[in-house]
Amino acid sequence: MANNLSRSAKTKVIHAGFLLADPDIQPKSEQSILIEGERIKAVSDGFIDPPPGGELVDLRKKFVLPGLIDCHVHLTAQLDQGYRLRTVEDSDPKAALNAAHNAAVTLSAGFTTVRDVGARNPDVIFALRAAIAERKVAGPRILCVGAVLSPTGGHGQIYGFRHDVCACVQSRSGVCDGVDECRRAVRRQVSHGADAIKFVATGGVLSDIKAGLDQQFTDDEIRSIIETAHRLGRRAAAHAHGAAGINAALEAGVDSIEHESFLDDRSLELFIAKGAFHVPTIIAGVTVLDMAQGAGLLTSAQIEKAMIVGVKIKEALARSHKAGVTIAFGTDMGVGPHGQNAREFGFMVEAGMRSSEAIKAATVNAAKLLDLSDEVGTIASAKSADVIAVDSSPLDDVSVLQRVAFVMARGDVYLGVT
Numbered sequence: 001m002a003n004n005l006s007r008s009a010k011t012k013v014i015h016a017g018f019l020l021a022d023p024d025i026q027p028k029s030e031q032s033i034l035i036e037g038e039r040i041k042a043v044s045d046g047f048i049d050p051p052p053g054g055e056l057v058d059l060r061k062k063f064v065l066p067g068l069i070d071c072h073v074h075l076t077a078q079l080d081q082g083y084r085l086r087t088v089e090d091s092d093p094k095a096a097l098n099a100a101h102n103a104a105v106t107l108s109a110g111f112t113t114v115r116d117v118g119a120r121n122p123d124v125i126f127a128l129r130a131a132i133a134e135r136k137v138a139g140p141r142i143l144c145v146g147a148v149l150s151p152t153g154g155h156g157q158i159y160g161f162r163h164d165v166c167a168c169v170q171s172r173s174g175v176c177d178g179v180d181e182c183r184r185a186v187r188r189q190v191s192h193g194a195d196a197i198k199f200v201a202t203g204g205v206l207s208d209i210k211a212g213l214d215q216q217f218t219d220d221e222i223r224s225i226i227e228t229a230h231r232l233g234r235r236a237a238a239h240a241h242g243a244a245g246i247n248a249a250l251e252a253g254v255d256s257i258e259h260e261s262f263l264d265d266r267s268l269e270l271f272i273a274k275g276a277f278h279v280p281t282i283i284a285g286v287t288v289l290d291m292a293q294g295a296g297l298l299t300s301a302q303i304e305k306a307m308i309v310g311v312k313i314k315e316a317l318a319r320s321h322k323a324g325v326t327i328a329f330g331t332d333m334g335v336g337p338h339g340q341n342a343r344e345f346g347f348m349v350e351a352g353m354r355s356s357e358a359i360k361a362a363t364v365n366a367a368k369l370l371d372l373s374d375e376v377g378t379i380a381s382a383k384s385a386d387v388i389a390v391d392s393s394p395l396d397d398v399s400v401l402q403r404v405a406f407v408m409a410r411g412d413v414y415l416g417v418t
């Protein structure tokens with residue numbers, strides 16, 4: 001990781017051996033990208049010389065593409081042997097430093113934008129978002145939801161400790177019951193600085209409670225959350241496994257369904273009719289399935305759910321992709337290890353997507369879901385200079401994205417040539 005956190009006003013020219021400027025268009029050989037400050041100024045054929053005083057970034061032996069976008073991460077979390085203890089041991093400053101480390105690792109893996117969809121202490125993720133934007137610490141551009149909205153007893157709460165300990169460590173600002181409280185909870189997250197709203201339409205694998213994977217908020221509560229989010233100009237994302245919860249959220253106009261393990265035919269119709277995005281997070285399912293079969297990390301309540309979701313989550317992507325649903329890339333990292341986000345591409349290809357479609361999900365489609373299409377997702381004039389490079393074409397073998405050789409974010413080089 002280059003220690004390059006100050007804003008570079010210097011003009012740069014990248015010479016790209018191959019450039020996939022837009023995943024909808026074939027890559028071109030021998031391209032130049034002119035960058036002024038944090039913006040792309042122009043993309044042109046051939047290798048042009050940098051202007052006097054400008055800097056040349058030589059990627060003539062590389063395959064260059066837009067910075068990747070992950071629509072579903074939890075930078076403040078990391079599921080591993082120590083996570084249960086850390087929940088009650090770590091101070092918020094310690095959690096923030098851990099999150100900053102996770103952000104740096106994510107950036108050096110080629111992900112220049114992420115959406116954080118739930119932090120136990122929302123202040124930590126809001127602070128990290130600001131520190132990265134101000135270039136005080138290295139990390140991807142962050143959009144975040146603050147606290148996850150969950151009903152009492154729902155998937156968004158902490159379980160498994162004395163209830164007074166749970167009450168002490170969990171984010172209470174996201175717990176809401178009834179239409180009015182749900183409306184207020186959305187408004188509260190927005191007032192704290194949330195870029196989007198995330199709620200649990202159904203149970204989830206990692207909540208340590210035998211409450212299943214079906215719908216949790218009522219239809220009324222789901223409508224209240226989505227309508228209020230939209231009224232305040234925010235996208236609404238639903239964590240959902242069971243079909244009833246998926247369909248209630250889609251009926252109410254949700255912008256994305258995260259996970260979506262048990263979708264049914266009605267879900268597919270609704271996705272197409274409403275234009276909602278599916279954020280698959282297969283790697284999260286695979287990770288919890290591995291953990292459920294391994295020793296000691298998950299509790300019996302979690303194992304029961306992990307064994308089903310781990311299998312269903314990939315089948316769900318295969319079905320929704322075949323039906324023509326728009327897919328946006330997401331990994332749920334924090335469940336899996338931060339920095340391994342690109343492993344998701346391989347699972348997407350196994351589920352039937354072409355490499356180019358998987359890359360589109362992590363660039364153009366993700367930018368659309370995040371309302372950032374003017375800023376990121378393609379390499380084009382006036383966009384943010386978020387550029388990565390790998391040694392060979394990811395269109396031939398998508399696994400090369402797990403070995404990113406160069407990362408530029410907002411015009412600054414963080415990995416590779418400096």
Ligand SMILES: [Zn+2]
Nearest residue numbers: 072074117332
């Ligand atoms: Zn998640």
